[in-house]
Amino acid sequence: MAGAITLERILALNAAYARCIDSDAMEGWPDFFLDKCLYVVTSAENHKAGFEGGVIYADTRGMLTDRVAALRKANIYEKQSYRHIVGLPTVVKNGGDTAECETPFLVVRIMHDGVTTIFASGVYLDTCREAGGSLKFEKRIAVCDSSRIDTLMALPL
Amino acid sequence: MAGAITLERILALNAAYARCIDSDAMEGWPDFFLDKCLYVVTSAENHKAGFEGGVIYADTRGMLTDRVAALRKANIYEKQSYRHIVGLPTVVKNGGDTAECETPFLVVRIMHDGVTTIFASGVYLDTCREAGGSLKFEKRIAVCDSSRIDTLMALPL
């Protein structure tokens, strides 16, 4: 069944996304999204309250590309890295060429001196869509469990 | 092969279980178990010593339902959330309509002020069983690595 959105493809998409960020290959990050997309980082509290905005809000791939460019400048004076541990996805709805998934994440931050701390935990609320043979995010809402979101957030979740 | 217990189904079961707890949809939690089941939370030390009991012990689904009701009352004065990061399952034995699996977990707790800490780590020792087209837990023993288990444990692991 060509184009079916299998769990295997969803696993692979999530794995590749995390790898892109953690291996500092950020220039490839916007390619995980459709041109017209929604990428939001928000808190559980705000999400529950129905606020659409967030710490990060982008609704086109172009905005994501701009963000990467900004990060590259900002990163000149920073030296820290992140590691995303992505949990197991739940496919909430699977409708042929689009699927809704929820996937938990935990991100740790490694500072220059080697100290590692929990940076964020939460859940991705995603809509994935078949696009020319590959699976892309039409929507990825990263809902952070904590309301203490680092407003200088260097890298996307 | 209808009814085969594939790795994919085991992944999906584990993902759905964690999602149920973390999204505060606890009323659905007992449905992951058979009527006659065994759900235990214990420590590695006690498990190794062969003690059958644990911090939490339930051997019917009714006991799990009671537990949810109790939690709902207790939670009135609490405000904290949890995030389960479930690792990759190992299928230890797969015998047609039942499978034995071991799956590591890490749970972080997010307090009201946003501080996130490691709450528990350990491994689920499971027996899954085919039941009317869906996979359920006949047995889930959550063996915590640490002996310091929070005795006021608000949510199940």
Place this chain on the structure above:
Amino acid sequence: MAGAITLERILALNAAYARCIDSDAMEGWPDFFLDKCLYVVTSAENHKAGFEGGVIYADTRGMLTDRVAALRKANIYEKQSYRHIVGLPTVVKNGGDTAECETPFLVVRIMHDGVTTIFASGVYLDTCREAGGSLKFEKRIAVCDSSRIDTLMALPL
């Protein structure tokens, strides 16, 4: 397709590897590798700089077996345990009887008094090879995000 290196087999290999270490079944650990293999634990900084060595370096399975023997002696006076949470693998290249994968990991350490801390995070850079019906590591480089690697590292990553 006999012998194909599917994502499912890669998931199972990673799960079994972590389980072997965390369940203190270390004598079985060398069996995850080919006779002629490469197992290295290093830091992201050293790996990026192109240094081939590492905190741990072994290029035969015999060296891994020796390491386990040494650990068993060293462990007489220690009492701590580890929990590996292995993330989702990305298959970077899949060429029939060999596959290159990258898989993130997070390891927590549980001390005797029950205190749990983040021990290491990083990524496995692997080459898996089909060997007599099972999948083995021809190469596993554990690249730790932090340069602060415990030089007394009791257990392998």
